[in-house]
Amino acid sequence: MAAKVTPLYERHRSLGARFIEFAGWLMPVQYTGIVDEHLAVRSRAGLFDLGHMGQVVVRGSDAQAFLQWLTPNDVAALRPGRAQYSMLLYPHGGVVDDIMIYRRPDREEYLVVVNAANTEKDVAWLLEHRAERVEWRVEIEDVSASTGMLALQGPRSEAILQRLTPADLSAVQSFDAIVSTVAGVPTLIARTGYTGEDGFELYFPIDHVGDLWDRLLEAGESDGIVPVGLGARDTLRLEACLPLYGNELSAEITPLEAGLGWVVKFDKGPFIGREALERQRQEGPPRRLVGFELVERGGIPRTGYEVRQEGERVGYVTSGTNSPTFGKPIGLALVDRRAAGIGRELSVVIRGRDVRAVQVRTPFYRRPKSSTSHS
Template sequence: MQRTPLYDRNLKLGARMIDFGGWEMPVRYTTVIDEHRTTREAAGLFDTCHMGEIDVTGPGSYAFLQRVLSRDLAGMTNGRMRLSLLTDHRGGIIDDLTVYRLGDDRYRLVTNAATKDKDLIWLRRVVQEEGFSGVEIADVTDRTGKLDLQGPRSAEILQSLVADSLSELKFYDFIETEIHGLGAVVSRSGYTGEDGFEVYVPAEAVGKVWDKLLDTGTPLGLKPAGLGARDTLRLEAGMMLYGNEINESVTPFEVVYGWTTDLKKDFIGSEALRKQKEQGIRRKLTGFELTGRGIARHGYAVLKNGRVIGEVTSGTFSPTLQKAIGMAFVLVEYSEPGTQVDIRIRDNRAEARVVPLPFYKRKIV
């Protein structure tokens, strides 16, 4: 199993470790609920070194990325990032990732941990099969340390460490700056539904930055937070998780990714997706909340009048809303908010109601 450069620090902080996509990662340091609340109310610091970073550079990089990514990169300026999908010829989702435009011919893809190797193979195959030239693809995961600092006090905590002002940084903007004399990329983004930052530094420096952030942030309420809280936070914020909501048999229109799919351009999968858009979809990802007792979990059946009409993709007890929530694929005719369904929990059927996503939106003050 792979370990992040923060492995020893995580153990020292008392983390319980789990296998996540082949990485030994902290699931919690205190409790999931504690870390979840801390992130909503103050700030949480997440070890996200396991995520993949793939740099795509060279004069052919723009044309290549336009071909492999579902999102139109036209008009994107340096210092901006976008959420996009890698899709296959059938429109199935190979990965959901963010694209950073570092320079005119310099892009960084930030991928899920478990999908990075697969993405690399795919990207290289497309270069070869379609004869792209002037494209360099480099896996920089091992030499890149990544931290997510999330929560309403994140800006205050991070500002004391970085050379440039963060106040001008808008959502999905990033800057190349310095943290303690080391080159860093800082974007205003994240996976929790809160204000926050994703911070990239050289792998050998990430431990020091982690320590500094905890030193500075602890008096302001910052705590390290694990994958457990990351999962409940993203679910409340209506964000999907690769492997739960999405995989290669899922297309963007079936989930909440239609907005990342620009059918006006031609990319791998666009033809199949145009056809799907015309013909309509059969199943759709929806949010639900349980009105009956219990907690719905990944894989549980969704029923209507005793007939299976779908399956839960993610489900948990929401620490913010204090009720059981989740996402499920259901036949499209049952996907309207307000629809009553049942969820099979062991031998019981619990009543649930389809609700719009997200479950939680932060207050913008």
């Protein structure tokens, strides 16, 4: 089956993008280069096409109760105009997907944003569990095909976006979402992102995506904005230790093993996967996600590479790269609990050779205090 493309495909081509197939989509992996794009987001601003992501609306008088049962975070804590990172879980505690939930400020419904590779699976999961609760008044609508999604990320993102919207962006806190217009287009503006930088994710009618893409690049030209592909998206999120589904999270990896226990609110009442995670919490997760950096030359740690301690296999690399910000190889690894510990040595098997590494504090990157006034 031919890969899908977003409405911005021709614009990406005209900007010189190189493409890869990702989750059934043909997406730009880079324009001028991964390192250039990465450093632009860290220092100025970058614009991302997220047209491959999935969006689902959950509405009805029992929408909150439904999402509260389906996810481990506390949906009841979401006031209108707030966003929450959460997950869909299997009964055994593994992860169906990690998601963002927005409680809309303008109407009583929730927008659930899901990963591109999981959209069909997630919608089926929601519908399957909706069918189990016939008494609940809940409506689920997959709006992916009609919803445009762009991300503007970096320390100059507020200044750039402010030129195109009447909303006072300085009043929008981290994980807030407001309804306004951007270049005249009705838009849900959320101060969320996946880079470790300040920035915004924009949701709007998909027919306007080309115009908004053009207007944002134009508005940010004097600030050095660049279009950014999936390559730098991955290095940015890895430096910030933001998980990627299929790497740090999966049906076999629980949120507790992934170091995301803060997402799981055991005291909120029943939710799918609660009993399994409660057992794991009491016993202690058998594996832990750790951050490491290589301390000798030997290549770049890549997903799936074996990790050893004192010659014995203790786990594997979930994500690794040569960090553009720090200029050295870094990674995340899922290792046996007994092998984990900041300062403890590991080795990563790269091209048949054990390359020394040391476990370090995560995240690798935190944005400077001067640009965190909204967090």
